[in-house]
Amino acid sequence: xxxxxxxxxxxxxxxxGTLGPEVLVFNYPSTPVAxxxxxxxxxxxxxxxxxxAIREALEETxxxxxxxxxxxxxxxxxxxxxxxxxxxxxxxxxxxxxRDSWAHTMIGDETAWDTGLQVACRFVPIEAAxxxxxxxxxxxxxxxxTLTADGAAPSSVPPTMQHNKLTTPRFLARSASIxxxxxx
Numbered sequence: 001x002x003x004x005x006x007x008x009x010x011x012x013x014x015x016x017g018t019l020g021p022e023v024l025v026f027n028y029p030s031t032p033v034a035x036x037x038x039x040x041x042x043x044x045x046x047x048x049x050x051x052x053a054i055r056e057a058l059e060e061t062x063x064x065x066x067x068x069x070x071x072x073x074x075x076x077x078x079x080x081x082x083x084x085x086x087x088x089x090x091x092x093x094x095x096x097x098x099r100d101s102w103a104h105t106m107i108g109d110e111t112a113w114d115t116g117l118q119v120a121c122r123f124v125p126i127e128a129a130x131x132x133x134x135x136x137x138x139x140x141x142x143x144x145x146t147l148t149a150d151g152a153a154p155s156s157v158p159p160t161m162q163h164n165k166l167t168t169p170r171f172l173a174r175s176a177s178i179x180x181x182x183x184x
Contacts, residue, residue, distance in 0.1 A: 005077070005085035009053035010040030010140065012073065012147055013063065013093045015123060017100075021147065022123040024095070025132060026061055026104075029120050035136030036129075040088065041108070053091040061121045062104035065097030074143035090143045097123070 013024040039060040043052040101122035133141035
């Protein structure tokens with residue numbers, strides 16, 4: 001019997017800093033080998049992926065600034081270390097968060113492995129985020145180049161990603177349209 005892939009929502013949360021565009025990342029001070037991450041997690045049954053992206057950002061980072069959904073920037077398909085399948089939808093959110101860095105205790109599902117863990121959150125220049133996220137080995141840097149310098153949504157649909165039938169330009173354009181539609 002085949003198990004359905006777990007759907008995840010991951011966010012590039014950007015703002016314009018003093019030196020230009022920045023993206024929010026975090027790490028686990030108690031586990032430095034875990035590397036640097038973007039906020040993201042599982043989409044709950046019946047939950048819209050864009051809603052999950054915002055929920056996960058709040059639970060994992062405690063961000064206090066407003067969050068504005070700018071669109072879908074990519075989709076990845078892969079497997080966890082356990083061999084279980086996953087599909088990750090990457091969203092671009094803009095924020096007016098004033099803090100440059102802060103500590104947060106993760107909240108959310110009591111059965112999740114990271115609930116209650118301390119994280120160190122910070123905004124970094126997009127260029128620096130590429131190297132930090134690559135070092136983690138989770139592929140979260142893959143869509144950074146789709147973010148525009150002015151924090152606006154990408155002007156074109158990202159290229160089709162390998163190993164995923166759901167990343168045709170038509171699917172991504174439809175997903176971005178749904179994500180931006182109030183009450184959809």
